[in-house]
Amino acid sequence: MQRPATDKALLLIVDDTPANLEFMDELLATDYRVKVAPSGARALKLAHADPQPDLILLDIMMPDMDGLEVCRQLKADPATAHIPVIFLTARTDPTDEAFGLAIGAVDYILKPVSPPIVHARVRTQLALKAAADFLRDRNSYLEQEVQRRTEEAQRRADDARIAQEMTMIALASIAETRDNETGNHILRTQHYVRALALQARQHPRFAAELSDEQINLLFRAAPLHDIGKVGIPDRILLKPGKLTPEEFEIMKRHTTLGFAAIERTQLRVGQHAPVLDVAGEIALSHQEKWDGTGYPHGLAGDAIPLSARLMAVADVYDALISRRVYKPAFSHARALEIMAEGRGSHFDPDLLDAFVLIQQEFAEIAARYAETDADLEHLAHKMEAFGRA
Known part of the structure; x- marks a missing residue:
């Protein structure tokens, strides 16, 4: 109750x-x-x-x-x-x-x-539980409506789609509030992925997989790529310096945690939603590398889902060109140089080539959804508060 x-x-x-x-x-x-x-x-x-x-x-x-x-x-x-x-x-x-x-x-x-740490951790976990309880109650309500009002099946389907998207945005926002990035990162990577997919489908390797419907699913699923970070302790997630090997092993778990959270959501609803299937792929595999040196499973080449390979390009580009409290932003040109070095090792070579062809569109997306001074000030305060704790 x-x-x-x-x-x-x-x-x-x-x-x-x-x-x-x-x-x-x-x-x-x-x-x-x-x-x-x-x-x-x-x-x-x-x-x-x-x-x-x-x-x-x-x-x-x-x-x-x-x-x-x-x-x-x-x-x-x-x-x-x-x-x-x-x-x-x-x-x-x-x-x-x-x-x-x-x-x-x-x-x-x-x-x-430390009393401040205890209060901060308790507040964070209670907020996450409140969100989870809300989503569970919402899913239960939707199921009852489906059973009771069969004559409004189409309207219920539309409502479920809207609720699903709102749920995904809410979950992504929860992850962002604990991360060392701003919410604009979610918007930028979402638009990068769509732009890259539209360009990549001109290549014979990808044309069959990148229909309009699939690209729409990629766009809607992309915000959940780092949802697993809600399960990473603050001392690691918000650490401004380099992680130790032990800390990095824990950080790497955000991929499996994110996938597990999305799967649990689908099990509770009782059916699989295509957008959450794609979100699960991205959350689990966006840190895999083309040459097999990524994580969590060391997948290589085409064994890595295409959705995750697209996100890898988008995520790395945004990390390189973004300023954070612990690092300066690289220029667009320098980001291109660094990413070119990863062609065929970190990135699918054909996707990296597609990225180079539309690099200006990536730069325009980055400018359109650039962080404001208020965003960066909020981020700095968050990191400063973590340092005091």
């Missing part, structure tokens, strides 16, 4: 140390309703109680049942799988963190905790 909008979110804090429970209770009780559990078994009972917690802050190292086992059981049960779990731990080994994320946790907070 959905709570009234005026109610405070309910947090469940799980820790076997009474002093830690008391500290977290005092830290969060002003802004949220708080329940505490001194053991994993008690936590599982409270997770199934009515009302259910909106978020669980879970200690890992506990006797009898540790936090990892609690998380496994929560995620294995459909009644509790939707509740986000943030681990609280003194463990600093990146492999522990990667394992915790793999079994279903959404974030990690290291002990001793």
Whole structure:
């Protein structure tokens, strides 16, 4: 049952140390309703109680049942799988963190905790859960309407298409709010992909795959290419410097996380939508490289979906010509030089050739959807806030 909008979110804090429970209770009780559990078994009972917690802050190292086992059981049960779990731990080994994320946790907070970080992470995860709950409720409503009002099938189909596109835009915007890029990146890459596809279909290799309908699907699916970044911890996603090898391994998971999120959405709806099929391809494979050195699966050549090969060109070009708080923008000419070096290694050579033919159109798209000073100031504030945290 959905709570009234005026109610405070309910947090469940799980820790076997009474002093830690008391500290977290005092830290969060002003802004949220708080329940505490001194053991994993008690936590599982409270997770199934009515009302259910909106978020669980879970200690890992506990006797009898540790936090990892609690998380496994929560995620294995459909009644509790939707509740986000943030681990609280003194463990600093990146492999522990990667394992915790793999079994279903959404974030990690290291002990001793920093109050600003705790509040920021809790707000972020509650916002994401609220969006997911809204989408789940919306999908349920649409299904009921389909069953009840069969005589309005065509109108319902149009409504579903609009809702789907709005959902995709909302999901893409959620990813952008946590990323170190601005929302205009989504607009630019979307238009780059369409322009490149229109040019590429003049080549015999691509003509059969790039119908008007398929290009429209590519345009609508492109905004979700980095949706998996919502599952990457802030300390990695917003890091202004170079990632360590361990951090990069976690960052690489945004491809599989994005694909899994899109697939779960389709399973919940109960049918596959062509635009989400394309979005899943792009999310999973846009970091693959023509020579097989990309990730997550090391695909090479035509084994990489065409949709992902198109996005690879668009995404890299935009990254090169865009200014960020941690790097200057390259000129259009310098971006062309760098991308030419990747012909046949990073990029499908025929797609790279098509890109060169319409390079001026890419430059015009970049100018049309350029970031404003306000966009960059907002981005700088976001990175500065992350640095303070």
